[in-house]
Amino acid sequence: MKRSAARLVGQVGVFTAFFLCWExxxxxxxxxxxxxxxxxxxxxxxAKHWSxxxxxxxxxxxxxxxxxVLAAGLGFVIAVGIAYSRWISEMTYPFLVAAQVLPKVxxxxxxxxxxxxxxxxxxxxxxxxxFFPIVINTARGLGSVEPELIQYxxxxxxxxxxxxxxxxxxxxxxxxxxxxxxxxxLAVVGAVVGEFISSDNGLGYVINYANTxxxxxxxxxxxxxxxxxGVILFLIVVLIERMALSWHVAIEGIPETM
Amino acid sequence: MIIRRLFSVALALVILSGPAWALDKVTLRxxxxxxxxxxxxxxxxxxxxxxxxxxxxxxLAGEGSTVTVKLVGNGNADFGYAAADQAMMAYAxxxxxxxxxVILQKNPVAVIFPQASGIKTLQDLYGKTLGVPTLSVxxxxxRYVEKVNHIDDSKIHQVSLGTGIATMIEAKKVDAAVxxxxxxxxxxxSDGTPMGWILLSDVGLPIYSTSLIVxxxxxxxxxxxxxxxxxxxxxxxxxxxxxxxxxxxTFLKDNPTVDPKYSALKFPEVLKLTQTPDTEKNGIxxxxxxxxxxxxxxxxxxxxxxxxxxxxxxxxxxxxx
Numbered sequence: 001m002k003r004s005a006a007r008l009v010g011q012v013g014v015f016t017a018f019f020l021c022w023e024x025x026x027x028x029x030x031x032x033x034x035x036x037x038x039x040x041x042x043x044x045x046x047a048k049h050w051s052x053x054x055x056x057x058x059x060x061x062x063x064x065x066x067x068x069v070l071a072a073g074l075g076f077v078i079a080v081g082i083a084y085s086r087w088i089s090e091m092t093y094p095f096l097v098a099a100q101v102l103p104k105v106x107x108x109x110x111x112x113x114x115x116x117x118x119x120x121x122x123x124x125x126x127x128x129x130x131f132f133p134i135v136i137n138t139a140r141g142l143g144s145v146e147p148e149l150i151q152y153x154x155x156x157x158x159x160x161x162x163x164x165x166x167x168x169x170x171x172x173x174x175x176x177x178x179x180x181x182x183x184x185x186l187a188v189v190g191a192v193v194g195e196f197i198s199s200d201n202g203l204g205y206v207i208n209y210a211n212t213x214x215x216x217x218x219x220x221x222x223x224x225x226x227x228x229x230g231v232i233l234f235l236i237v238v239l240i241e242r243m244a245l246s247w248h249v250a251i252e253g254i255p256e257t258m
Numbered sequence: 259m260i261i262r263r264l265f266s267v268a269l270a271l272v273i274l275s276g277p278a279w280a281l282d283k284v285t286l287r288x289x290x291x292x293x294x295x296x297x298x299x300x301x302x303x304x305x306x307x308x309x310x311x312x313x314x315x316x317x318l319a320g321e322g323s324t325v326t327v328k329l330v331g332n333g334n335a336d337f338g339y340a341a342a343d344q345a346m347m348a349y350a351x352x353x354x355x356x357x358x359x360v361i362l363q364k365n366p367v368a369v370i371f372p373q374a375s376g377i378k379t380l381q382d383l384y385g386k387t388l389g390v391p392t393l394s395v396x397x398x399x400x401r402y403v404e405k406v407n408h409i410d411d412s413k414i415h416q417v418s419l420g421t422g423i424a425t426m427i428e429a430k431k432v433d434a435a436v437x438x439x440x441x442x443x444x445x446x447x448s449d450g451t452p453m454g455w456i457l458l459s460d461v462g463l464p465i466y467s468t469s470l471i472v473x474x475x476x477x478x479x480x481x482x483x484x485x486x487x488x489x490x491x492x493x494x495x496x497x498x499x500x501x502x503x504x505x506x507x508t509f510l511k512d513n514p515t516v517d518p519k520y521s522a523l524k525f526p527e528v529l530k531l532t533q534t535p536d537t538e539k540n541g542i543x544x545x546x547x548x549x550x551x552x553x554x555x556x557x558x559x560x561x562x563x564x565x566x567x568x569x570x571x572x573x574x575x576x577x578x579x
Binding site: 033200208211 | 327352353
């Protein structure tokens with residue numbers, strides 16, 4: 001308990017030191033607010049425009065969660081295929097790697113034509129970017145179950161379904177959650193890329209519009225709000241992970257593949 | 259004796275190479291990627307108009323006027339070619355930049371549409387889908403035009419667009435869009451669809467457009483450089499007006515990857531925007547206090563600027579002479 005308190009103090013300290021250095025540099029170098037505003041100005045702007053920022057947080061949140069849920073669902077199905085079929089694994093792997101390497105951002109303007117104007121293109125971009133880590137980690141987790149354990153279950157007459165839900169899936173869960181932690185932050189990036197291409201609301205819109213109207217303090221307000229949104233979503237995933245894996249003795253030390 | 263001869267040889271070399279080291283090296287940051295709307299600038303460089311004024315200019319592509327005014331105001335670029343309204347906004351936000359020549363006297367932002375749509379007036383947009391670039395100040399300009407023309411906003415189906423407006427029109431995802439007529443509008447024309455447009459400046463938006471800008475700091479420290487640069491820059495435009503084809507060919511030679519058909523369509527339209535009764539009387543680049551005042555009034559009404567500035571600080575005609 002004492003150790004975790006000390007850790008928290010240290011973590012807050014890093015943020016504080018970062019903002020203090022920033023503030024001091026802006027002050028010492030006489031940097032104009034339109035080029036780089038000081039943190040104090042950004043925070044006071046955020047306080048002044050909090051309802052504007054909050055109103056625009058919701059559309060981004062919908063796009064991020066929509067994209068993430070889509071990526072997790074599709075990713076899981078494909079991962080099961082890869083883990084249980086050598087043929088699917090060998091056939092799809094090069095395609096998946098190629099799709100991952102492809103800069104999705106470059107496709108974003110076309111998504112507008114394919115998927116229309118509203119929320120859909122943002123969800124699709126978020127899902128595409130968040131998808132790959134989930135597939136790879138889940139497949140790896142499912143594939144890493146000790147074969148003896150499965151043979152033992154079969155020798156007891158367990159069905160395929162029982163083996164999957166009682167052994168393989170729980171075994172893979174730490175891997176899956178590790179990928180969720182990565183993917184939720186990637187989904188935030190994806191949603192904002194979508195909003196940069198076309199939107200009339202959302203934090204990506206706030207950032208982009210404040211940039212063209214030279215309101216750099218509002219722009220940073222949007223960036224900070226986005227960052228806070230990402231951190232909160234990340235913590236929610238970690239919380240769910242703790243609850244889902246409370247039985248698991250060794251949560252620490254799970255290999256993260258990304 | 260030998261030493262003296264060596265010395266005179268060295269002296270001769272220095273004199274011969276004189277202009278090279280005497281040139282002022284400056285950077286010019288444009289508003290956007292190289293297009294034929296910049297042809298007179300390439301012409302001025304290639305024909306030596308800048309060199310004649312003792313300047314070695316490096317032309318850099320831009321990423322929007324917003325970025326250009328920041329770079330010039332911050333001293334990262336010596337000169338910029340950017341929208342006049344952005345320069346005024348920068349000045350109001352504490353980044354003093356000054357327009358020394360207003361090249362595009364009319365704002366190229368327009369409502370663009372295929373001719374087949376039958377749109378003739380703004381009212382014809384009722385019931386149609388209009389793409390509006392919500393991520394740029396063009397949206398605010400359109401809202402202002404809607405207001406002064408008493409357009410009922412709710413009768414037009416408006417969707418937000420970003421880049422690639424021409425593609426959205428060609429894909430028939432929108433019936434019309436708010437865009438630079440000479441960029442997206444003529445891009446569609448060059449792909450084979452006849453287009454029409456209504457310039458926002460013809461329906462009540464009194465604003466100047468792309469201008470040569472420089473920081474107040476540079477004007478104070480080196481007014482002579484600003485004078486020489488502005489003169490060479492404007493000379494490129496004057497020459498291009500009477501030698502359109504030469505200017506276009508110079509640009510295409512310098513930028514072989516740019517589509518020549520689209521460039522040729524665009525260039526004469528761009529040149530038209532440089533000429534008004536003001537410039538016929540006083541020369542290319544000339545702007546008036548009255549029009550800057552009207553522009554500021556519109557920007558304040560649009561809510562793009564929250565406080566006014568003394569417009570006499572934001573522009574000057576004195577370097578045009």
